[in-house]
Amino acid sequence: MNKQEKDEYLERLWVMEESGQDTVEELKRTMGSYFDNEKLEGIANEKLVTLSESGTKVVLTKNGRKLSRQIIRAHRIGERLLYDVYGKDFEQGACEFEHTTTIELVDGICTLLGHPKECPHGLPIPEGECCRNYAETAHNVVKHLNELEVGQSARVAYINCRSDGQMHRLNGFQIKPGATITLHQRTPCHVVECEGASIALDEEIVSNICVWSTSPEFKPEQRQSLQAKELGNKAWWKRLFNFN
Numbered sequence: 001m002n003k004q005e006k007d008e009y010l011e012r013l014w015v016m017e018e019s020g021q022d023t024v025e026e027l028k029r030t031m032g033s034y035f036d037n038e039k040l041e042g043i044a045n046e047k048l049v050t051l052s053e054s055g056t057k058v059v060l061t062k063n064g065r066k067l068s069r070q071i072i073r074a075h076r077i078g079e080r081l082l083y084d085v086y087g088k089d090f091e092q093g094a095c096e097f098e099h100t101t102t103i104e105l106v107d108g109i110c111t112l113l114g115h116p117k118e119c120p121h122g123l124p125i126p127e128g129e130c131c132r133n134y135a136e137t138a139h140n141v142v143k144h145l146n147e148l149e150v151g152q153s154a155r156v157a158y159i160n161c162r163s164d165g166q167m168h169r170l171n172g173f174q175i176k177p178g179a180t181i182t183l184h185q186r187t188p189c190h191v192v193e194c195e196g197a198s199i200a201l202d203e204e205i206v207s208n209i210c211v212w213s214t215s216p217e218f219k220p221e222q223r224q225s226l227q228a229k230e231l232g233n234k235a236w237w238k239r240l241f242n243f244n
Ligand SMILES: [Zn+2]
Pocket: 011, 075, 094, 095, 096, 098
């Protein structure tokens, strides 16, 4: 069994665990025609999963969970990068990325994106070494737009959108990573200003927009120019995802 095949089992098992599932039946269902009982037994022999005596339940071992965590982290960081840069079509690229990347590269991208906590689907991104170090040195670097004081401005770091429609709508208002946004009013509805236009947004959308906190120890201009420079040079990340 090659690494990519093994990764696929570990990835599915992590996602199953997140939703409280532990049956081989469910694993079969999510893997479809890729499921192969011999391969599952192979992974069990490597002590990455434990099968119940009856063979109907499957759980990750400590080692298996450690590996799955890395794969899931790479997958969701990859999605975050593609989504923030491209707006959509991130699914396939992210799934290729996770099998070829290294922990260092994932941490590098994580840092570049400001240590995001969720993938574009709203699923948690497991923390990396970089996130833990960062949390210790700088608190609350990214916060939700609705945590700003009325009248305060900040730069958009990233947006956790669950639908393309929402994303396109925000894009139409020029609300995207790097844009400066001001919170004008909180009640009866949220009113923000972006690129000279006043826009009314509902609570859910406002809480999905994450902005750079302007704490004195942190300079958003530096990060933005880094982000723009790195992402502007599209060749490197397109290569990462096997894009042409
Ligand atoms: Zn994947």
